[in-house]
Amino acid sequence: xxxxxxxxxxxxxxxxxxxxxxxxxxxxxxxxxxxxxxxxxxxxxxxxxxxxxxxxxxxxxxxxxxxxxxxxxxxxxxxxxxxxxxxxx
Numbered sequence: 001x002x003x004x005x006x007x008x009x010x011x012x013x014x015x016x017x018x019x020x021x022x023x024x025x026x027x028x029x030x031x032x033x034x035x036x037x038x039x040x041x042x043x044x045x046x047x048x049x050x051x052x053x054x055x056x057x058x059x060x061x062x063x064x065x066x067x068x069x070x071x072x073x074x075x076x077x078x079x080x081x082x083x084x085x086x087x088x089x
Contacts, residue, residue, distance in 0.1 A: 002035075010041040014049060032056040037071065049073040 002016035014037040022029045037051030050072045058064040 004039065012039040012041075013037075014039050014051070027060045029059040030057070035071070037073065041077075045077045047075055047077060049075070 001018070002014055004012050004014050006012045016033070016035040016037075018031075018033040018035075020029075020031045033053060033055050035051060035053040037049040039047050039049040041047050051070070053069040053071060055067045055069065056064065057067070
């Protein structure tokens, strides 16, 4: 799950969290991911983003491990949500 939180006309923060727990044949695995990106509006709905991740992995019989990472993105902001929001005003 993630959210895009505007902090200005062209800048937004995009925090995210993802959690999985899987069980199969007596083995349990847990994976967690926390991330944050800084988004910058370019032009005409396009935006660029960069940020980092923290991953946590634990499986039955193994010690837990954490890993860090970086991510970048380029995307297009769809305006279809504005039509939905207009119906609520």
